[in-house]
Every structure is written in C-alpha cells, then in structure tokens.
Amino acid sequence: MERSKSFIEEEDLTKCGICLLTIETPKALPCLHTFCLSCLQELVKENPEKISCTLCHEEVTVPSNGADGFRNNFFVEKLKERKAIWEMKQKDVNLSCSCCGAMECETVAHCSDCKGFLCSKCTDLHDSIAPLRNHRVFTVKELRSGKVDVGKDMKEEYCYEHKDQLLRFFCNTCGIPICRDCTVLEHSRPEHNYVHLENVTDGQMAEIKQLVDNCKDVVMHADSALEKSDRVKTDLKAALNKAQGMLWRATEYAKAQLLENLQDSHNALSRSLRNLENARCGKIETEQTNLLNLKAKLHNAMEMATQVVKSGSKHDLALSYTALAKTLDELQHTFIIPMNESLSEVEFRRDKTPQPEISLGYIRESKKGCWILEREIGVDGEGKIRGGRGVTVSPTGETIVTDQDSQKVHVYDSDGDFKFSIDTTAGLKPGQTSKPWDVAVSTDDQFFVTDQTPYVKIFTPDGEHLRQFHVKSTDNITSVAMDSQLRGIVIDRKGYLLVGNSTHKYVSKHTLDGTQVSCMKVTLQPNFLATTPENQLIISPSSPNPGVQLWDDTGEPLITINAPPGVESWYPWGICCSDDDIIYINSYDTRYKGGVYSFTVKGQYLGCVTNAVTCAEGLAIAGNDDNRLLVAQYNGNPVKIFCQK
Numbered sequence: 001m002e003r004s005k006s007f008i009e010e011e012d013l014t015k016c017g018i019c020l021l022t023i024e025t026p027k028a029l030p031c032l033h034t035f036c037l038s039c040l041q042e043l044v045k046e047n048p049e050k051i052s053c054t055l056c057h058e059e060v061t062v063p064s065n066g067a068d069g070f071r072n073n074f075f076v077e078k079l080k081e082r083k084a085i086w087e088m089k090q091k092d093v094n095l096s097c098s099c100c101g102a103m104e105c106e107t108v109a110h111c112s113d114c115k116g117f118l119c120s121k122c123t124d125l126h127d128s129i130a131p132l133r134n135h136r137v138f139t140v141k142e143l144r145s146g147k148v149d150v151g152k153d154m155k156e157e158y159c160y161e162h163k164d165q166l167l168r169f170f171c172n173t174c175g176i177p178i179c180r181d182c183t184v185l186e187h188s189r190p191e192h193n194y195v196h197l198e199n200v201t202d203g204q205m206a207e208i209k210q211l212v213d214n215c216k217d218v219v220m221h222a223d224s225a226l227e228k229s230d231r232v233k234t235d236l237k238a239a240l241n242k243a244q245g246m247l248w249r250a251t252e253y254a255k256a257q258l259l260e261n262l263q264d265s266h267n268a269l270s271r272s273l274r275n276l277e278n279a280r281c282g283k284i285e286t287e288q289t290n291l292l293n294l295k296a297k298l299h300n301a302m303e304m305a306t307q308v309v310k311s312g313s314k315h316d317l318a319l320s321y322t323a324l325a326k327t328l329d330e331l332q333h334t335f336i337i338p339m340n341e342s343l344s345e346v347e348f349r350r351d352k353t354p355q356p357e358i359s360l361g362y363i364r365e366s367k368k369g370c371w372i373l374e375r376e377i378g379v380d381g382e383g384k385i386r387g388g389r390g391v392t393v394s395p396t397g398e399t400i401v402t403d404q405d406s407q408k409v410h411v412y413d414s415d416g417d418f419k420f421s422i423d424t425t426a427g428l429k430p431g432q433t434s435k436p437w438d439v440a441v442s443t444d445d446q447f448f449v450t451d452q453t454p455y456v457k458i459f460t461p462d463g464e465h466l467r468q469f470h471v472k473s474t475d476n477i478t479s480v481a482m483d484s485q486l487r488g489i490v491i492d493r494k495g496y497l498l499v500g501n502s503t504h505k506y507v508s509k510h511t512l513d514g515t516q517v518s519c520m521k522v523t524l525q526p527n528f529l530a531t532t533p534e535n536q537l538i539i540s541p542s543s544p545n546p547g548v549q550l551w552d553d554t555g556e557p558l559i560t561i562n563a564p565p566g567v568e569s570w571y572p573w574g575i576c577c578s579d580d581d582i583i584y585i586n587s588y589d590t591r592y593k594g595g596v597y598s599f600t601v602k603g604q605y606l607g608c609v610t611n612a613v614t615c616a617e618g619l620a621i622a623g624n625d626d627n628r629l630l631v632a633q634y635n636g637n638p639v640k641i642f643c644q645k
Contacts, residue, residue, distance in 0.1 A: 013307060014080045017055045018043075026076040027067060031058045032301050032327055034076050040067035056297040071323070075308060075316045082311065097122055112136040157315045161186070167315055169194045170201075175322030177315060201314040204321045208305045211328035215302050221336040222295050226288060228339045233284050235344035240277055243348035244270070250350040269348070280343050287339060294334060301327045340370050340645050371609045371629065374643040375416055377401070383410050383418025384638075390438030390489075390528075391574070391618035391632035391639055394445055401632055401639055402436040402449065402618070409439055409449055411463070416641070424449055426465035427457060438489045438528065438618065440497065442512055448497060450486035456499055456514070469514030471499055488529035488539070498537065500526025507537065520555045528618070530575045530583075532601050538583060540575045542617075548572050548585055550601070561585065564597050564605045574619030577601070578626035584609065586616040586631060596631060596642075610642055 016023045018039035025037035033055045043051045044067045052059050063069025097105050098116025105119035111126065113135040118126055126132050158179075159165045165179035173192040183194055251266050305328060308320050377399055378385035387405030394400060397414035402424075409422040424434040434451045441447055445461035455470045471486060488500035488507075496517065497510040502525045509517045520537075527542035536558065537551040547570065548561040561583070563570030569589030577583050581601045588594030594616055596609040609629060618632035627644040 012083075013076055013304060014083055022080060023076055026073040027070040028073040028076075028323070029053050029058075029060050029070060030323070030327075031056050031060070031297055032304050032323060033297075034073045037067055040070065043067075055300065056293045058293075058297065075304075075312055075320055078312070078316065079307065099126070107140060109137050109139050112138065157313075167318075168197055170197050170199075170318055172200075177318040197314065197318060201317055204317055204325075205309055208309055208317070208321070208324055208328065211325065211332055212302050212305050212309075214332035215298055215328055218331060218334050218336065219295060219298050219302075222291050222298070225336050225338055226291050226295075228341075229284055229288050229291070232339050232341055232344045233281065235341075236277075236280055236284070236346070239344055239346050240273060243273060243346055246348045246350065247273075250348070253350075273346075273348075276346060280346075284339065284343060291336075294331075297327075298331055298334075301331060337372065337645060342370070370645050371642045372645060373610075373612060374628070374641045377412050377416045377630075377639040377641065378410060378418070379638045381418060383412060383421070385410065385633075386636055387634055388632035388637065388639060389436065389617050389634065391620045391630050392439055392441055393620050393622040393630065394441040395443050396445065397622070398441075399630060399639065400439050400441060400447065402439050404435045404437065404634075407434045407436065409436055409447065409459075409463075420463050422447060422449070422459050422463040423465075424451060424457060427468050428453070437487050440489045440491050442491060446512070448489055448491075448512075450489045450499060452485045454482050454484040454486065456486065456489065456497075456510075458514070467514070469510070471501060471508050471510075472516055472519070487525070487527040487542075490529040490531060492531045492537075493533065493535040498529055498531075500529050500539070502527055507539070520551070522549075522551065523557070524549060528574050530577050532577045532583075533579055533581060534601075536601070538575050538577060540572045540585065542571075542573050544569070544571050548575060548583075550603075559603045561599050561603045563587075564608070567597075569594075573617045574632065576619045576621045576629075578621050580626065582606065582626075584619055584621065584629060586613070586619045588613070588616055596629065613640060 013034065014022055016036045016039055017033060018035050021036075023034060023036050026034045027037050027040055028034045031053050033053050035054075040051075044062050048062060048066075050059055050061055096117070097107055097119040098114070099118055099122035105121070107117040108120050109118045109123045110116070111118060111132075114126075114132075117140075118137075123137070126135070126137070157167050159167055159182060162179050162181040165181050167177040167179055169178045169180070169183055170176070171178050171182070171187045171192050171194045173194070174187065177197055178187050178194060183189075187194055247266065247269055301324065304320070305324050308316050308324065312320070377383075378388070378401060385401055385403050387403055388401050389404045390402040392400050398419070399412040399416065401410045401412075403410055403421075406421075407424050409424060411419045411422070413419050424436045425432075428434060432453070434453070436449050436451045438450050439447060446466070447459040447461075447463070449457045449459065451457070455468045457468045458466045460466050471484060484501050484503045486499055487502040488498075490498050491512075492498055495512070497512055499508050499510065501508065505523065505525055506519050506521045507526050507529065508519045511517060522539060524539060524541040525543065526539045528540040530538040530540075532538065532550070535553055537553070539549045539551065541548075547563070550558040550561075552558055561572075567587070570587055571589055571594070572585050572587045574586040575583065583599045583601060585597050585599065586594070587597065593611075593614070595611040595613060596616065596619070598606040598609055600606065613631050613633060614637050615634040616631050617634050620630040622628045622630065623643070629642045629644075631640045631642070633640065
C-alpha cells in the first residue's frame with residue numbers, strides 16, 4: 001500500500017493543464033507537458049502554426065497534421081489506470097463495469113490489456129473469447145491487497161505498426177522500441193542500429209536517474225535566484241520610497257522660492273521615478289517569470305522521469321527515453337544568471353541652492369551593470385583560432401578575427417558558428433608571409449586587413465582577394481615606405497579608413513577605395529586604433545609606456561590613459577569605444593595575466609570589466625546598446641564574448 005499512498009503525494013500527471021480535468025487522449029508537447037487532444041485542437045484553431053505551452057510557455061511548432069501529430073503519451077494512460085485502481089483501494093467503492101456499463105453489477109476483476117473493470121458475467125464472457133484468454137486479468141481482491149501493481153508488472157507489449165509483433169528491440173538510430181518486423185522493414189541495417197530491449201533499459205534507467213539528480217541542482221539555483229530577485233525588488237521599493245520622501249522634503253524646503261515652478265518640477269521628477277520603477281520592476285518581473293517557467297519545466301520533466309522510472313515498465317521507459325533524456329540533458333546545463341543587485345540602486349539628489357529657473361534636482365541611475373561570459377568563438381574545429389590578434393564585428397553581426405599563426409582571417413556568423421576563412425597570403429610574392437594583425441569591415445561587408453607588409457589587402461564579402469594598396473610615407477605622401485609594418489586599422493565615424501604604421505609611427509587616412517588623403521605623425525606605435533563618438537583617435541602602442549593616447553583630428557594629442565590604481569603591470573593592447581563615450585582597454589603582463597578595463601573619454605578610470613582573459617589582444621564592442629565585448633586572445637585561445645546585464 002506504500003506505492004498507493006505515495007501516488008497522491010506526487011504531481012498528478014493525469015490532469016490536463018488546460019481544462020484541469022483528467023486527460024482524455026493524452027498528447028505530449030516537446031516540453032513533456034501533456035494535455036487532452038481536444039484541448040490542443042482548440043489551441044491549434046486559434047494558432048495553426050505555433051502554440052505556447054500553457055504551463056511553461058515554451059513555443060511549439062504545430063505538426064503538419066495538426067494536434068494529432070503531437071506524440072501520444074501512453075504512459076499517462078497507464079497512470080490513469082493506476083489512479084482509478086488507487087481510488088478504488090482507498091475509497092473501497094464499486095466502479096461500473098467497463099463492458100456492460102452497469103453500476104448495479106459488482107465489479108470483480110480488472111483486465112490490464114483492455115484497461116477496464118469487469119463484472120462476474122463480463123469476466124466469464126471475456127474468458128470465453130479465445131483471443132482474450134491471454135490477457136492479464138486480476139481480481140478486485142488481488143488489487144486491493146496490493147500484491148499486484150498494474151502498470152509496473154506488465155508483460156511484453158505489441159508494436160504500434162505491426163500489431164501482432166512484440167516490442168523486443170530498441171533502435172539506437174531512431175531512439176524508439178521496435179519489433180522484429182521493424183528490424184526488417186523500416187529499421188533495417190546498416191542504416192539503423194538496433195539492440196535487444198533488455199540490453200539497454202538498465203542503462204537508460206541509470207541515465208534518467210542521473211539526469212534527474214543533476215536537474216535538482218538547477219532547481220536549487222532557480223529557487224536561490226528567485227529569492228534574490230525578491231530581495232532586490234524589496235530593496236528597490238525601499239530605495240524608491242526613500243527617494244520619494246527626500247523629494248517631498250526638498251519640495252517643502254524650496255516652496256517659498258520656487259512656488260510657481262515647484263509643482264511642475266515635482267511632477268516631472270515623480271514621473272521619472274515612476275518610469276524608473278516600471279522599467280526596473282518590469283525587468284525583475286520578467287526575470288522572475290522566466291525562472292518560474294524554467295522551474296515548471298524542470299518539475300514536470302523530473303516528475304515525468306521519476307514516475308517512468310518508479311512506476312513504468314521497461315517499455316514505458318524505452319518509449320519515453322529519447323524525449324526525457326533530451327529534455328533533461330538540456331535542462332541540466334541551464335545556466336542561472338543571478339539578479340543584478342544594482343537594479344535596486346536609485347536615489348534622489350537635491351539642488352543645494354535651487355533657483356526659479358533651475359530644477360529641484362535629478363534622478364541618478366546606477367549604470368554599473370555586471371559583465372558575464374556569454375560564449376566563446378573559435379574553440380575547435382575548422383574555425384579554431386591559433387593566434388588571435390584583431391577582432392571586429394560587421395554591420396550584419398558577423399565576428400571577424402585575424403589569426404596570425406594560420407595566416408587567415410576567420411569569419412563567424414551572428415550565432416558564433418564558423419562560416420569561412422580568408423587566406424591572407426593572396427597577392428604576396430613567393431616566400432613572403434602575411435601574419436595578419438588587424439581587420440576592419442565596411443558597410444558593404446568588404447574586409448580590410450593589415451599585416452607585416454607595407455600595404456592593406458581588400459577582400460570581398462565572400463573572402464576573395466580583390467586588390468591591395470600601399471601606405472605612403474609622411475614626406476608629402478609621395479613615396480612608399482617598403483620597410484613598413486602595418487598594424488592598427490579602423491573605419492572612423494566619418495567613413496574614412498585609418499591605418500597605423502608601426503615602423504614609422506604615423507597614421508594615414510584613406511578613402512575606402514585606397515586613395516590616401518592625409519598622414520599624421522604620432523609619438524607611439526599605432527598598433528591598435530579606435531575612435532570616439534566625436535571622432536577622436538585612440539591609439540594603443542601594445543607596450544608598457546606611455547599608455548593609451550587620444551588625439552584630435554588635427555593631429556594634436558589630448559590625454560594619456562595610464563594604468564588603473566593597483567594594476568602594477570600596464571601593457572595595453574586592444575581598444576574600443578562605445579557610443580556613450582566609454583573606452584575599453586585590454587592589458588596583460590609577461591605572465592599573460594591581465595584584464596579588460598573601462599575609462600571615460602576624459603581618462604577617468606571606471607572599473608575592471610573582467611580578469612577572465614589570457615593574452616587579451618584585439619577588442620571590439622557590439623550588440624544592443626553596446627552590451628557585448630569581444631576579446632581576441634593570442635596563444636591558441638578562443639575569442640571570448642562578455643555580455644553586460
């Protein structure tokens with residue numbers, strides 16, 4: 001009876017999440033949530049192409065034949081049968097005969113193959129029919145005694161395609177149990193690999209149990225993240241209330257002097273606080289909804305797996321294995337991002353000496369978002385990065401990396417998947433090497449590459465060598481400095497191509513067809529270049545001193561950015577600048593350790609973005625609101641992409 005007792009303590013998988021009644025004709029969505037066929041048909045009527053699971057809100061593509069195309073959940077049918085037997089045991093009530101339908105006839109037996117209760121007359125009739133004599137029939141007395149467990153102790157089952165054949169094999173290729181006919185017809189070798197069912201179910205059960213255990217940790221982290229989000233929301237409310245209180249006191253203090261303008265200013269600031277509250281609370285609540293949806297999916301998948309392992313037959317396990325293992329494997333690798341505590345930081349600051357034409361104060365938002373590692377590019381395979389130097393992002397979101405060791409430029413799509421490589425040795429004389437250093441991309445997706453040669457190579461969007469042009473010397477830009485090595489390259493905010501000559505310390509300006517417009521002498525090696533929104537030039541020398549410099553477009557130096565406080569070995573490499581005037585700089589020392597640091601365009605140090613980089617060289621910024629940092633790493637390391645939350 002212990003099994004029966006635990007039945008009601010577990011999640012009731014026999015209840016439809018739409019109509020909230022016992023599921024009829026159970027159909028399972030890819031997320032493993034199961035609903036009535038009729039309920040899903042109503043959803044499909046409203047949205048014939050895609051529907052959302054009503055429990056976890058995962059979007060699902062509707063099969064070509066509608067709701068009928070979703071997978072049948074035969075295990076739920078068996079759970080319904082076990083639930084009916086459990087209710088009969090607990091309540092000691094008589095159920096109607098499934099054959100004649102009479103309530104006045106006392107049910108005396110249950111057929112597990114017909115899945116119904118039988119009175120004495122129908123039991124005799126059932127036993128008299130030759131094809132039914134081999135069915136498993138248990139007396140009500142046996143069921144109430146708890147000596148038999150219908151559903152767990154099941155005999156072999158028949159194939160859904162070949163009704164007279166038992167399911168005795170498991171097709172590893174398709175991930176489903178099959179019969180002997182299937183091994184000859186639809187699942188024949190060598191296209192399909194199959195084994196005896198008995199040889200795989202123990203391993204499947206162990207794997208499912210392990211996946212369930214792994215998902216328990218994700219549930220724990222989701223609970224912790226939800227608790228933290230509640231605390232952040234509470235702190236935000238407290239900070240908002242405090243700010244509103246300070247605003248009101250400031251209003252009272254200034255009434256005598258600002259009587260005419262007071263209410264307008266107060267209302268404007270209150271609106272700012274309300275807008276801030278709506279935005280912050282909306283973000284918190286969205287994260288909470290995502291976490292709750294994840295928990296719903298986790299609980300359902302884990303419960304389904306637990307029920308299959310605990311109460312299902314080996315055939316149930318084999319039927320559910322592929323979907324369960326796939327879902328649980330995806331869920332066990334779910335990464336829970338903690339709620340950003342800075343969302344609760346807001347304060348009101350009052351003007352000390354308000355005047356009639358001056359507002360009461362201002363709302364200061366915290367902008368210190370947390371940078372986390374989102375993914376890595378070029379880890380292995382054909383697009384593996386051996387010696388990353390420069391990195392940039394195309395207008396269409398592609399990531400482009402110069403690989404000095406392989407003499408190639410690798411191109412990856414917006415998802416980080418490798419597309420193709422550009423051979424930078426094209427156009428060289430025999431015996432020459434390229435060793436590409438940096439790369440820039442125009443709005444029409446042409447690639448401009450610098451290397452240890454004195455000219456810039458241009459490649460088409462498909463990676464074909466188009467042409468190349470020389471960078472001329474500073475003396476009236478009439479002669480070519482053939483001993484030059486070109487390094488930093490960038491397209492500035494006005495559409496000009498800027499190229500750094502590391503050998504002779506100058507930066508040349510070109511139109512995109514290669515025509516040289518001007519040449520600016522600088523005081524350090526321009527190994528990496530970037531520009532500010534005001535089109536000021538930023539130069540990194542890839543050496544300890546004198547740091548990173550900003551120059552105006554007339555050739556005058558503005559400021560030098562030196563090492564942040566506490567950073568002993570300042571060796572700046574890659575640089576970039578966001579649209580809100582934040583400069584990011586890579587630096588690492590002789591032990592290849594360092595980090596990414598941020599500064600204002602005035603040189604004020606803001607903070608360390610991350611120390612989780614090795615041999616960090618090229619640097620680029622991309623994404624919505626400049627919320628992605630791409631860090632190229634030398635010495636066989638991949639490009640790391642950090643996201644600001």
